[in-house]
Amino acid sequence: MSLYLYNTMGGVKQLFEPLVPDRVTMYVCGPTVYNLAHIGNARPVVVFDTLFRLLQSQFSQVTYARNITDVEDKILEAAKASNRSISSITDEYTTKYREDMAQLNALQPTLEPQATHNIEPMIELTRSLIARGHAYESQGHVLFAVESMAEYGKLSGRSLDDMLAGARVKVADYKRHPGDFVLWKPAAEEEPGWDSPWGHGRPGWHLECSAMIREHLGETIDIHGGGRDLIFPHHENEIAQSCCSRDGDYVRYWMHNAYLDIDGEKMSKSLGNFRTVRELLKSYRGEVLRFALLSAHYRSPLNFSVELLDQAEATLSGLYNALREVEGVPPHSRVALADEPFYAAMNDDLNTPVAIAEIHALSKAMNKAAPEDKLGFKARILAAGELLGILHQDPRTWLQGAAGEKGVTAEQVEALIEERIAAKLARDYARADEIRQQLLEQGVILEDSREGTKWRRESTG
RNA sequence: GGCUCGGUGACAGAGUGGCUAUGUAGCGGACUGCAACUCCGUGUACAGCGGUUCGAUUCCGCUCCGAGCCUCCA
Secondary structure, eight states: OOOEEEETTTTEEEEOOOSBTTEEEEEEOOOBTTSOOBHHHHHHHHHHHHHHHHHHTTOSEEEEEEOBBOOSHHHHHHHHHHTOOHHHHHHHHHHHHHHHHHHTTOOOOSBOOBGGGOHHHHHHHHHHHHHTTSEEEETTEEEEOGGGOTTTTTTTTOOHHHHHHTOOSOOOTTOSSTTOEEEEEEOOTTSOOBOOTTOSEEEOTTHHHHHHHHHHTOSSEEEEEEEGGGIIIIIHHHHHHHHHHSSSOSEEEEEEEOOEEETTEEOOTTTTOOOBHHHHTTTSOHHHHHHHHHTSOTTSOEEOOHHHHHHHHHHHHHHHHHHHHSOSOOOSOOOOGGGOHHHHHHHBTOOHHHHHHHHHHHHHHHHHSOHHHHHHHHHHHHHHHHHHTOSOSOHHHHHHSOTTOOSSOHHHHHHHHHHHHHHHHTTOHHHHHHHHHHHHHTTEEEEEETTEEEEEEOOOO
């Protein structure tokens, strides 16, 4: 089964082949830890976690790094505004970030390098850029000279002329060219900083990724991912830094996810139209959020709304309901992934909507299958779910433990079911219906079957 | 202004030059004591106008609308 990925560099789907056979290196831009992650920030996490799972299913050694940016102007501002130390802020939000992403069933990356622990490689990188004539020092800053790189702008498909034409930024007087960007900047006495050949200072935004990739993953990596909005300038500048500091490739496959829209507008911190993951987890289980994020292809914008989450929850419950009907856990027999339609969809540039549709097809087939065949379908559904990071819970737990769990307890429900069974045996259908109605008002749905009465909580938003 | 990317049925969302995407919701039927679940069926969906073609939602052009990047942002 061949994996095809859309490469932003070049703009076409390509067959994915790691540089070193059976060994994959992937780096994804992680959070700047100065506040809570919003659901838009969670999209790349879920998308690349899913890719991580897919890669692990076919390559024996997959190294996945996701950085933590713990030095940045926003953090300094946050510290100043709240009168707290930098580290107390970055520690708090690093922890919360990990907690939130774990709720989305995102696996821990292989590595989580932190910027402040990798200053030396950044200084080294800067030094080599100066030595090779691609960077210069000016008024305490070290800047990358974009004109020194013939291919600058290749990833984002823009030329220096285009950028100048649209320049809305006032150009700092220490820049030779308006497009030059900061590698190292001076820090005021009271600001955090590190000693460098260019004085007390701190790194520019783009520097850490280039330096940490080289430090932890190597000169050339296979996959680099992040949100679309990072294409320019962030990733463009990373390429400039890394490619100009030595010879050779930097990243072989660039992948970028589209963002979440709210009312047709991008969800973003600056627009203020965001919902934090932490807030949403109060109303929806992490699996619902994850499923919702996977319901659109990663390169398409996704309309985010309460309706989307409610639909996601209803859909998941339908699948869990089908799984509950099939008693027993499939043996750990290998599902032949290569033969599975859902696997083919995943290998087609991570086409999760189609993969999900294939799970529905399996679910439907399982419902109609002869009893002895059902377990086989269940195994295939669970294998598909595992690849997507969903359907990993016990169906009963899922169905009976909906978010909130307000109202009646499981024990009360069971007791009422007993009473209702007795009423039914006595042909007291009025009482039986009364109990059903009473439970329904508490958000509990009963399902009678030959094997007895099952129940589940209604999906709620 | 420069550079990109989109407009699919109530909602979400794939995909394709001619064949049911899929799901949620709705409607009809089977099943059920009644329900639920499940199954079966169901909706003049592809922004508009031209063009290419035997045939276009799918290719090309134009128009309208929307979004993104160019400045911190997943």
